[in-house]
Amino acid sequence: MNGLSTEEDSGTQHDQVCCLVDAGERCTQLAGNAAYNKRIQKTVAQRKLRLHIDSASCHNYICEYHKGVIQSVRVKRKRRESEDDSVDFDGDHPEVELYNLQVNTLRRYKRHYKIATRPGLNKAQLVDILMKHFKTVPVAEKDCLTYFIYMIKANRSKFDQRNGSSIDM
Secondary structure (H helix, E strand, C coil): CCCCCCHHHHCCCCCCECCEEECCEECCCECCCEECCHHHHHHHHHCCCCEEECCCCCCCEECHHHHHHHHHHCCCCCCCCCHHHCCCCCCCCCCCCHHHCCHHHHHHHHHHCCCCCCCCCCHHHHHHHHHHHHHHCCCCHHHHHHHHHHHHHCCCCCCCEECCEECCC
């Protein structure tokens, strides 16, 4: 009685049931604090869910189950990436920061793979072109991992020399 309304004073939150009718049957679960508003009605209509509000209901609160059902069918918007993350990232490939490499190293990569570019590119332009190429290079992951583990266990480097010949797999 201090002027603040509580759930006990109003008596509405604990005895309210979900206001939705699901496939012709009124839901009997306790209502949460999620409201069935116009935006939600539009989503339900677009996704052709068999839900509608009961006309006899004096409130528009829905249960946690129906809230989850509605949220699961909503279209998730992709967040806009910041300019720092402007490089296209494919979930299958790890992100490689070619910009951290020296320009001479980038030029050696370009020369090794015989990538045609126009002359006079700055570092940022060169990185963009090389990143597109880098993402197209096929990798036999299983073979690479096997070779890597072998080299680690053998305590060798690809560049080590033994008896005048290089180690090849």
